[in-house]
Every structure is written in C-alpha cells, then in structure tokens.
Amino acid sequence: MSELEHRAAELADILHQTAMLYMASNLPTDYGTGEKYTSVEVHMLKYIVDHPGKTVTALSRDWDKTKAAISKMLSRLEEKGLVYWTPAHDGSRKQLYFPTQEGCRLDAAHRGYDSRVFGDTLALLNQRCSEEDILLCFRVLKEYTAARRKKHYNASPTE
Numbered sequence: 001m002s003e004l005e006h007r008a009a010e011l012a013d014i015l016h017q018t019a020m021l022y023m024a025s026n027l028p029t030d031y032g033t034g035e036k037y038t039s040v041e042v043h044m045l046k047y048i049v050d051h052p053g054k055t056v057t058a059l060s061r062d063w064d065k066t067k068a069a070i071s072k073m074l075s076r077l078e079e080k081g082l083v084y085w086t087p088a089h090d091g092s093r094k095q096l097y098f099p100t101q102e103g104c105r106l107d108a109a110h111r112g113y114d115s116r117v118f119g120d121t122l123a124l125l126n127q128r129c130s131e132e133d134i135l136l137c138f139r140v141l142k143e144y145t146a147a148r149r150k151k152h153y154n155a156s157p158t159e
Contacts, residue, residue, distance in 0.1 A: 015144075025039065026038050026039050026040060029113075031106065031109045031110045031112075031113040032109040032112065032113055033105065033106055033109050035080075035106075037080075037106065037110075040073070041073070041076065041077060041080075041082075042106065042107070042110040044059075044063070044073055044074075044077065045077060045082055045083065045099065045103055045106060045107055045110070046107055046110065046111070047059070047062070047063075048077075048083055048097055048098065048099050048103070049099045049103065049104060049107045052096075052097075052098045052099065053096040053097070053098060054096070054097055055088070055094045055095065055096060055097070056070050056071055056074065056095065056097075057094075059074075059097070064149060074097060077103070081100055081102045081103070082099065082100055082102055082103035082106060083097050083098065083099055083100060083103055084097070084098055084100055085097050085098070086098070122134065
C-alpha cells in the first residue's frame with residue numbers, strides 16, 4: 001500500500017476542512033463598488049467575462065451544476081445588471097450570455113480585491129511554505145478538480 005493510499009482518509013479530511021472554511025466565507029462582500037455580492041456571483045461573472053457567449057448548458061457542464069441552478073444564478077446576475085443574453089445566431093433557442101459594462105466594472109473590482117485579500121493569505125502561507133510549494137499545491141488542486149470531474153461527473157470543461 002502506497003503512502004497516498006494509506007493516508008487517503010487524512011488527506012480527504014484536510015481537503016474537506018479547506019473547502020468548508022472557504023465556503024464559510026461566502027458572505028456578501030463589497031468588492032469596491034458599493035454593492036455587496038457573494039463570491040459565487042462574482043466568480044460566475046468572472047467566468048462569463050473570460051468566456052463570453054456561453055449557453056446555460058455549457059455553463060452547467062463547466063461548473064458541474066444543474067441547468068436550473070445556473071439559470072437561477074444567471075437570472076440574479078441579469079436582475080443586478082451584470083449580464084445580458086442574446087439569441088444564438090444559428091436559429092436555435094439558445095441564449096448566449098455576456099457581461100454588461102457594469103459587470104465588467106464589478107469583475108475588475110473583484111479581481112483587484114482578490115489580488116489584495118488572497119494575496120495577503122498567500123503571504124501568510126509563504127511564511128510557512130516556499131513559493132514553489134504553494135504553486136505546486138495549486139497545480140495539484142487544478143488537476144484534482146479535473147480528476148474529480150472525470151470520476152464523478154464525466155464532464156469535460158469547454159475551456
């Protein structure tokens with residue numbers, strides 16, 4: 001039995017504790033615009049800014065969420081004036097989602113906020129771990145996410 005197999009439960013617990021701590025921080029936050037948004041809202045918006053023209057189906061696959069959950073999130077973002085949709089050019093009933101100017105302003109503010117706040121967390125972490133170890137950790141987390149999607153969701157992100 002390899003060390004990974006032997007320590008699997010312990011490693012799963014570390015990941016679970018990390019996820020729980022991160023999700024506990026999903027309180028509405030003012031990212032510098034005077035309005036409060038959840039981290040889920042701003043990260044969905046960021047994804048739309050980075051991948052304009054996605055459909056509900058594509059976002060559902062990319063985020064491993066149901067179409068209903070994605071539609072609900074997009075409706076909230078649309079009501080807040082952060083995204084809009086246009087019909088697909090192929091004559092289908094598909095809706096393509098794009099950020100509004102206000103959405104782009106919030107996205108820029110959010111990126112600056114995350115750079116500062118998460119940057120502070122990385123600086124604290126860097127007191128305990130080397131920069132090389134930190135970057136390796138995030139590379140492994142990215143691969144973990146891909147492996148988890150493959151195993152549990154059989155999804156392949158469209159990025």
